[in-house]
Amino acid sequence: MAVSEAEAIIMEVLWRSSPRSAEDILAEVGPQQGWQEGTVKSLLNRLLKKKAVKAEREGRRYLYAPRLTREQYVSQESKGLLDRLFGGRVAPLVAHFSEQKKLSKKDIAELKKLLQELDDEQS
Template sequence: MKDIPQISNAEWEVMRILWDKAPIKAAEVIKTLQETKDWKPKTIKTLIRRLLDKGVIGHTANGNAYVYHVLIEEKEYLDRETDTFLNKLYQGSIRHFMLNFVQEKELSREEVAELIKILENSKR
């Protein structure tokens, strides 16, 4: 897995929009985020700049605006974050994670059945 920079929770919110809607202009990112966040346009532009600096997104000129696109796919980032999470909290053990998860969470019969199906299908 290639080296993927960490992104903050706020940057994650911008990435969610980019993964969903890219290519997209900054004005559209701002409009979309302001529907759910009380963030100023300058704050959002700063987050976009940070993501550019980290090499997670790129841009192309379109007249007097930039159009942003992702350089790291969502699945690739999620895989890295999952590995980081498992290594940090469970010494890389999916077994320990799953044991903790099923012992601490109340699961419905449907959720249990779905987990069993997933586990059965993941046998190699």
């Protein structure tokens, strides 16, 4: 399931705290995004159709909660990025960041540790 950038903003709100009403979501993200109630409700309807969220009626309003976990979303997005830009391979991604000087000493230490752990698992 592909989640757009705007839909991901709604999902982030729901991952932090749910269930939430459309009005709650609007109050949290509307001002900084410049969104009106109709925009939030349209995004929620798109997410409902994709089965990324579920809705439960409470009185005269609906409360929304995520069906798609943040972990599932991150996994989908990272796999898509790797597939589109790097042929599904991690090494060219890391090489790209190292060429662009985007890796800190801490990043490099964490990568070394991860590689060592992966190597130990395969031994």
